Amino acid sequence: MNIIIVGKRHGQSKTYSLGPVARFLLLTSICVLPFAMGATGYLLAAHLADKGLLDPIAAKAWEEDLDDQRQELQQIRQHADLELDGLTLRLAELQAKLLRIDALGERLIDITKINADEFDFSSVPAVGGPGTLGETYQAPEIQSVLDNLASRIDRREQQLEVLDDLLLANKIKTDTFVAGRPIKRGWMSSRYGKRTDPFNGRLAWHAGVDFAGKEGSDVIAVASGIVTWASDRYGYGKLVEINHGNGYKTRYAHGAELKVKLGDVVRKGDVVAAMGSSGRSTGPHVHFEVYKNGRTVDPAAYLHRTLR
CATH class of the missing domain: 2.70.70.10 (Glucose Permease (Domain IIA))
Known part of the structure; x- marks a missing residue:
């Protein structure tokens, strides 16, 4: 069996003669190569199947997991919106109570004739104090802060209402106290x-x-x-x-x-x-x-x- 190889230059070629053993090996390789490629493809497909990459059921399961995660995220967002609405309502209630306290305080100032400059309910009280070196700030939970503030406001409101009742009763007693002359001149x-x-x-x-x-x-x-x-x-x-x-x-x-x-x-x-x-x-x-x-x-x- 002869094999002829043609070169790049025109007219140049080489001829090789194969012996019986070489011919046998070449024919065997040509016959075995397709089977080897098929086996390799089968093994690769099996490997991918084991990994779930080619399984339609596994792909569908991934999609279902993604849908579940999207729904869970949506529920979290809705819950967060509800909590925000609740906090907004709570803040509105506290603001209403503060307005009542301010009005009550102004009324007490009017009744008791206290210097309004010393108790100005329309301005924020001035506060301050030294800090601690190396202190690490940790943000408190907002709900806990609101609960504490609401409790303090309720206590102050009750105290002011009691004081208002006492002052009003005293004022009524003073006003209904029979005393004085019924004329301005005479x-x-x-x-x-x-x-x-x-x-x-x-x-x-x-x-x-x-x-x-x-x-x-x-x-x-x-x-x-x-x-x-x-x-x-x-x-x-x-x-x-x-x-x-x-x-x-x-x-x-x-x-x-x-x-x-x-x-x-x-x-x-x-x-x-x-x-x-x-x-x-x-x-x-x-x-x-x-x-x-x-x-x-x-x-x-x-x-x-x-x-x-």
């Missing part, structure tokens, strides 16, 4: 008790005190209360009667004009009438009576009375 012209009646000259009982003054001058309430009479009354002329609670009521008679009406709530110092001479009167004055538990008492004891 003088006492007749005292409480027995006296000579100016119309008939006989001895008669005078159930109040008289304060003379200028026609039309202010007649004021000596304590806060509710108007239980505001009209003409026999002998009194134009009369105002005020119930102050705790068994006390006062009367202001002979007015030229009434400044209040039945059912009005008046405060200490409010003008209730204009001084006049209506009814059984000899001139401009106010007849002032004080009742305690349904009986008249000497108003002179209440003119300079002080709250203890």
